[in-house]
Amino acid sequence: MATDGELWRVWYDAAQRSGVAERLRGLLDEIDAQVDKSGFACQQSGRCCKFESFGHRLYMTGLEVAWFRSLVGGPKGSGAGVSGSDDKTIGLPVIDPKGDGCPYQVDGGCGVHGDRPFACRVFFCQEGSEDWQVQRYEMFQAEIKRLHEELGLPYRYMEWRAGLAGAAGAGL
Ligand code: SF4
Numbered sequence: 001m002a003t004d005g006e007l008w009r010v011w012y013d014a015a016q017r018s019g020v021a022e023r024l025r026g027l028l029d030e031i032d033a034q035v036d037k038s039g040f041a042c043q044q045s046g047r048c049c050k051f052e053s054f055g056h057r058l059y060m061t062g063l064e065v066a067w068f069r070s071l072v073g074g075p076k077g078s079g080a081g082v083s084g085s086d087d088k089t090i091g092l093p094v095i096d097p098k099g100d101g102c103p104y105q106v107d108g109g110c111g112v113h114g115d116r117p118f119a120c121r122v123f124f125c126q127e128g129s130e131d132w133q134v135q136r137y138e139m140f141q142a143e144i145k146r147l148h149e150e151l152g153l154p155y156r157y158m159e160w161r162a163g164l165a166g167a168a169g170a171g172l
Contacts, residue, residue, distance in 0.1 A: 007154060008170035011066035014151050024067050027143055031121050031136060040129045046108040048125055050101035051161075058102075058119040058160035061144055063153060065163035069172040071115045072104075103164065119160070 002010065014020055048054050104111045110120070122136050148155045158166070 002154070004166060005170040007062060007156070008066060008167055008172055010153065011063045012070060012167075012172055014063060014153055015067035015070050017151070020147070020151065021067065021070075023147060024064070027140060028118060028121065031118060031140065034136060035121065038129075038132060040124045040126050040132065042124060043126075044109065045125075046105060046110075048123060049105045049110065049120075052100045054101075056123075058117065058123075059157055060117050060119050060160060060163065061148070062156040062158060062163060062166075063144070063148065064117055065158070065160075065167050066172060068112075068115060068117060069164075069167050072112055102160065117160070 015024070048056065051057055102110075104116075110116055118140050119137075122133055122140070124133065145155060147153075
């Protein structure tokens with residue numbers, strides 16, 4: 001049975017394989033296009049990124065967290081840099097388990113906007129968007145599961161900050 005560190009390395013390496021990053025980016029682009037068509041709009045209040053006070057959590061797979069880390073940080077000591085694809089250069093966040101929100105929130109805004117996970121893109125606090133969100137989330141999860149099966153990857157679903165802490169613990 002793989003250790004946690006080995007699992008994170010498996011996901012990280014898979015995200016670097018030819019075609020995998022493109023598939024993941026394609027899913028993000030697809031949800032952005034669907035949001036544009038939906039008529040829902042994020043007011044960018046930053047409230048939903050303060051998880052405790054807002055009262056919700058983000059969940060995603062280890063593969064998504066590992067891919068995200070490859071975009072914004074790269075393994076420690078790899079010299080992979082700390083800039084996102086179209087984000088300003090950012091430092092590695094301090095994961096504070098007692099913190100009130102996402103470690104990537106900067107001055108009330110998202111510090112990794114171009115690389116933020118699917119779960120951030122599909123969430124709206126706008127009334128009436130709930131069913132739309134659930135449908136898109138289920139479609140996305142089905143695609144992510146299919147990708148895991150195709151690549152023969154272990155599937156793990158986790159809370160965002162716990163995932164970031166796990167990845168950091170594995171040196172990602
Ligand atoms: S990644 Fe960005 S949008 Fe997502 S919770 Fe963190 S600050 Fe908010």
